[in-house]
Amino acid sequence: MIGLRSKRILTDTVIYVVLLVMVVIWLFPLVWMILRAFDTQTGFTSTTVFPEAYTFDNFIKLFKGDDYESYPYGQWLVNTLFIAIGSCIISTMFVLMVSYALSRLRFSARKKLMNIALVLGLFPGFLSMVALYYIFNQFELTNSRVGLMLAYSLAAGTGYYIVKGFFDTVPLAIDEAARIDGASKNRIFWQMIIPLSKPIIVYTILTNFISPWCDYIMASVFIHDPTKYTIAAGIRSWVSDREVVNKMFTRFCAGSVLISVPIVILFMIMQKFYVAGITGGAAKG
Numbered sequence: 001m002i003g004l005r006s007k008r009i010l011t012d013t014v015i016y017v018v019l020l021v022m023v024v025i026w027l028f029p030l031v032w033m034i035l036r037a038f039d040t041q042t043g044f045t046s047t048t049v050f051p052e053a054y055t056f057d058n059f060i061k062l063f064k065g066d067d068y069e070s071y072p073y074g075q076w077l078v079n080t081l082f083i084a085i086g087s088c089i090i091s092t093m094f095v096l097m098v099s100y101a102l103s104r105l106r107f108s109a110r111k112k113l114m115n116i117a118l119v120l121g122l123f124p125g126f127l128s129m130v131a132l133y134y135i136f137n138q139f140e141l142t143n144s145r146v147g148l149m150l151a152y153s154l155a156a157g158t159g160y161y162i163v164k165g166f167f168d169t170v171p172l173a174i175d176e177a178a179r180i181d182g183a184s185k186n187r188i189f190w191q192m193i194i195p196l197s198k199p200i201i202v203y204t205i206l207t208n209f210i211s212p213w214c215d216y217i218m219a220s221v222f223i224h225d226p227t228k229y230t231i232a233a234g235i236r237s238w239v240s241d242r243e244v245v246n247k248m249f250t251r252f253c254a255g256s257v258l259i260s261v262p263i264v265i266l267f268m269i270m271q272k273f274y275v276a277g278i279t280g281g282a283a284k285g
Contacts, residue, residue, distance in 0.1 A: 032049070033253045033256060033257065034253070034257055035050060035051055036051070036249070036250050036253040037058055037059070037250060037253040037254040037256075037257045038051060038054040038055060038056070038058065038254075039051035039053075039054070039055075039058075039250050039253075040052070040053040040054070040055050040057075041250065042058075042246065042247050042248070042249060042250050042251070043245075043246040043247070043249055043250075044239075044245050044246065044249040058250045058251045058253070058254035059254045059258065061251055061254075062074075062251060062254060062255055062258065065251075070226075071234070071237075071238065071248075072226075072227060072234075073231070073234065073235075073255055075227055076229050076230060076231045076233075076234040076235075077231055077259075079145055079228055079229065079230055079231075080212075080213060080230040080231045080232075080259075082145060082149075083145055083148055083149050083152070083212050083230060084209050084212045084213040085209070086146075086149040086153075087149045087152040087153045087208065087209075087211075087212045088205055088208045088209040088212070090149070090150075090153035090156070091152065091153045091156035091204075091208035092156075092201070092204050092205055092208050094153065094156040094157045095156050095157060095159055095160060095163050095204050095208070096163060096194070096197075096201070096204065097157075097189070098157035098160045099160040099163035099164040099166075099167055100164075100167055100189050100193060102114055102160055102164050103164045103167035103168050104167070104172075104175060104185075105185075114160075117157065117158045117160060118158075118161060120155070120158050121158035121159050121161075125152075125155060125218070126217045126218060128155070129151070129217070129218055129221050129222075132151050132154075133221055133222065136150075136151065136222070142222055142224075143222065143223055143224045143225055143228065144222075144228075145223075145228055147222060148212075148218065148219060148222045148223060148230075149212070151218060151222060152211065152212045152215070152218065156208065159207075162200070162203070163200050163203075163204060166197065166199070166200040167193065167197070167200075170193060170196055170197070174188075174192060174193070174196075175188050175192075175193075178192055202270050206266060206267070206270060209266070210263060212230075213259075213262075213263065214232060214259075214263075215230070215232060216230075216232035216233055216236055219232055219233040220233045220236065231255065231259050232259075235252050235255045235256065238251065238252045238255075239252050
């Protein structure tokens with residue numbers, strides 16, 4: 001008869017084995033892509049799991065390749081940075097202001113608006129891209145970096161719930177004391193609430209920066225000029241054609257690795273504030 005301790009050891013062993021297998025399955029494509037980024041072979045297929053020789057040429061050719069004019073990775077990087085930063089600023093301001101209004105102000109239909117926004121936020125944004133495209137096309141904002149930036153930002157307010165939950169934890173006595181001293185709601189928000197909300201602001205900035213930085217679907221629909229591509233839309237063209245992929249695949253891997261570096265650095269630097277923001281916003285709502 002198996003004792004209680006033996007049963008616990010057996011159960012833990014099975015759990016750890018399953019988790020280890022899942023980790024290997026999850027990490028293998030990522031590790032394989034990083035290795036291929038340094039591979040001397042340029043094609044999609046490879047005779048070995050690990051490269052036979054390593055090189056930095058794939059990274060160098062991203063910016064100095066003979067075909068740079070056809071595949072301007074540096075320009076795509078500038079476009080992506082411009083769109084991601086602009087969208088992040090607009091979206092963050094939308095989310096913060098909407099969340100503060102729903103947290104502090106009391107008005108008719110407040111609950112209904114919150115429920116409608118919550119339901120709309122459950123649907124992925126790309127479901128609206130056809131309607132957005134036709135609307136933006138009327139104002140000549142398609143094939144435009146500013147138009148794409150606005151497309152990422154306009155519905156940001158529907159993601160209010162975590163930020164509102166954080167604002168709900170800020171004592172209402174702060175607002176009341178400021179109003180007694182003659183401060184307006186606008187001044188309370190900018191000069192008192194915002195300085196106290198650093199964790200949730202960092203969380204909001206990160207989430208609103210990552211989406212346009214990594215998105216391919218919306219960028220490929222709105223942008224047609226190759227010089228205005230974001231990196232996701234640009235490097236996708238390297239693997240969309242069988243003839244091109246045989247000479248560009250390792251460069252595709254190098255470009256994918258390089259674009260992920262800023263996100264990793266941001267998370268490493270701001271991890272403490274990110275965790276504090278999301279846990280604070282989820283504590284009450």
